Amino acid sequence: MKETDNLVNGSCNGRRAIQTTTCLKGWFYTLCLCCFLCLLSSCSTKPTHPTLVNEYPKIYPNYIGVTIPVNIAPLNFNFINEDIECMDVVVRGSKGGEIHANGEYVDFDIEEWKQLTEQNKGGTLRFTLCVKKDGNWIQYKDFTMTVSNYPLEDFGLTYRRITPGYEVGGNIGIYQRDLHSFKEFAIITETTVPGRCFNCHTANQTNPRQITMQMRGEGGGTLIQKDGKQRWLETKTDSTKAAGSYAYWHPSGNYCAYAVNAVHQSFFVGTKQRIEAYHSFGDLMVLDVRTNELLLSPFLQTPDLEIFPAFSPDGKTLYFSTSESCQVPAEYEKVKCSLCKISFDAATGTFGNQVDTLINAKETGKSVTFARPSYDGRWLMYCMSDRSNFPICQSDADLWLMDLTTGKSRPINEVNSKETDSFHNWSSDSHWFVFSSKRENGMYAQLFLACIDDKGQVSKPFLLPQRNPRKFYREMMDSYNVPDFTKTKVEFDAHEAYQQVFYNKREQVIIR
Numbered sequence: 001m002k003e004t005d006n007l008v009n010g011s012c013n014g015r016r017a018i019q020t021t022t023c024l025k026g027w028f029y030t031l032c033l034c035c036f037l038c039l040l041s042s043c044s045t046k047p048t049h050p051t052l053v054n055e056y057p058k059i060y061p062n063y064i065g066v067t068i069p070v071n072i073a074p075l076n077f078n079f080i081n082e083d084i085e086c087m088d089v090v091v092r093g094s095k096g097g098e099i100h101a102n103g104e105y106v107d108f109d110i111e112e113w114k115q116l117t118e119q120n121k122g123g124t125l126r127f128t129l130c131v132k133k134d135g136n137w138i139q140y141k142d143f144t145m146t147v148s149n150y151p152l153e154d155f156g157l158t159y160r161r162i163t164p165g166y167e168v169g170g171n172i173g174i175y176q177r178d179l180h181s182f183k184e185f186a187i188i189t190e191t192t193v194p195g196r197c198f199n200c201h202t203a204n205q206t207n208p209r210q211i212t213m214q215m216r217g218e219g220g221g222t223l224i225q226k227d228g229k230q231r232w233l234e235t236k237t238d239s240t241k242a243a244g245s246y247a248y249w250h251p252s253g254n255y256c257a258y259a260v261n262a263v264h265q266s267f268f269v270g271t272k273q274r275i276e277a278y279h280s281f282g283d284l285m286v287l288d289v290r291t292n293e294l295l296l297s298p299f300l301q302t303p304d305l306e307i308f309p310a311f312s313p314d315g316k317t318l319y320f321s322t323s324e325s326c327q328v329p330a331e332y333e334k335v336k337c338s339l340c341k342i343s344f345d346a347a348t349g350t351f352g353n354q355v356d357t358l359i360n361a362k363e364t365g366k367s368v369t370f371a372r373p374s375y376d377g378r379w380l381m382y383c384m385s386d387r388s389n390f391p392i393c394q395s396d397a398d399l400w401l402m403d404l405t406t407g408k409s410r411p412i413n414e415v416n417s418k419e420t421d422s423f424h425n426w427s428s429d430s431h432w433f434v435f436s437s438k439r440e441n442g443m444y445a446q447l448f449l450a451c452i453d454d455k456g457q458v459s460k461p462f463l464l465p466q467r468n469p470r471k472f473y474r475e476m477m478d479s480y481n482v483p484d485f486t487k488t489k490v491e492f493d494a495h496e497a498y499q500q501v502f503y504n505k506r507e508q509v510i511i512r
Helices: 002-043 110-119 469-475 494-502
Strands: 086-093 098-103 124-133 136-139 143-147 156-162 173-178 184-189 197-204 207-216 221-226 229-234 244-249 255-267 275-288 293-295 305-311 317-323 337-345 356-359 367-373 379-385 398-403 409-411 421-426 432-437 446-451 479-486
Touching (some): 098 110, 156 197, 173 197, 184 494, 207 244, 221 494, 244 305, 255 305, 305 337, 305 367, 317 367, 367 421, 432 479
Parallel strands (some): 421 479
Antiparallel strands (some): 086 098, 086 124, 156 173, 156 479, 197 207, 207 221, 221 229, 255 275, 275 293, 305 317, 337 356, 367 379, 421 432, 432 446
16 A cells, blocks of 8 residues: 555656646746847847948958958958947949848858859959947948959968967967868967977978978977978087077978077066067078088178078078177167078079178168068068067067069058068968068957059958957967968878977988
């Protein structure tokens, strides 16, 4: 009898529990439906009877009037005034096609965006933006973007991300970003090789199968990776003062130029400037990657400071910067670099017997650094600042362009800002370039892209697209360093790098 009572009571309690659970689930689903309907009604309705205003919308990033390549990731944007309920935008192509986005921020469908840009290559995209605020719609003046005739067929960008804390830490990493989507991939990070600092990652004219990189600290070394095979070298010898850095490949892939230098930092107190970075010495050398031999020249190892080498696209010229030696940090304001060049014979691995000065620091009173020739041999882009051989720390650093057919230079006013603009590189077809800029906040360097035509006219730059730009860049506490293009995705075995770094597998270079 007791067993029967227990069963009956258990059955009743079970039914009550089931009924209670069912009731709770019903309330939960009703609540979710109400929330969904509220969201749907608040930010999925089309604009009705909008008030027209004769001004452009204040959007972030400011993509108004930029020139973009076909198939670039969608240029999503936010409204700068956060006190809004909804954004609605219709994009129409001058050659046809239309897409629509509606929400708290503008988030285009990737495939629809790609189709629209492909259809309007050489044309324009017109944006009609409406914003809902306090229950009313406001329609702003239409703005446009130009879709360039020049394609950007490279896979993406590589760059170092580092928290500007001026020391190793914060999981420094070298990453790559697919320019046609929002996907980012880690190549190597400090998590893989703890306590190590690395940079100066360089591909050979955007070829990801030929890469070099320098790792500093205990167990450091110089990476040479060709066709997927890693080799780690010890590039310091009894005849050189330090290991190689600031690398640049010879177009043949048989040589790689490096600077030999030591970077130091000093900090300001009571001024707007936080830091001054400088080099206490500097020489240049070229490594024959086939034989592990260093090629030296007395013209590149002088009491002056030679730095930032770069080969011409035909491989016959080595560009570099040089400054007179002075007592740093006390005389930091005297550091001013000239832009020079020396000939190079790849067949014999020898240098010319004279150095030619292209821009003389004594005449300009400025410092010229980080020269990068376009791969078609037409242009030479470089940084210019009042002083320093470390432009990323100079707020007045600007980008300049030299026409190699005439030797004439001009500031690239189309892209320069009041903050640091530096560290640039070319796309494989030489019609796009990327550079880092601190224009957004004066501290964090972010990546911008711009187009250059055959006459040297440069378009308004645009910030590297993100899915939700304001959220991403507000939460991103890293600075972008030394960006570069790659034709395809970089394949890199980080586990193999760990093994070689921590087991000190090094090939010693020798002097030829």
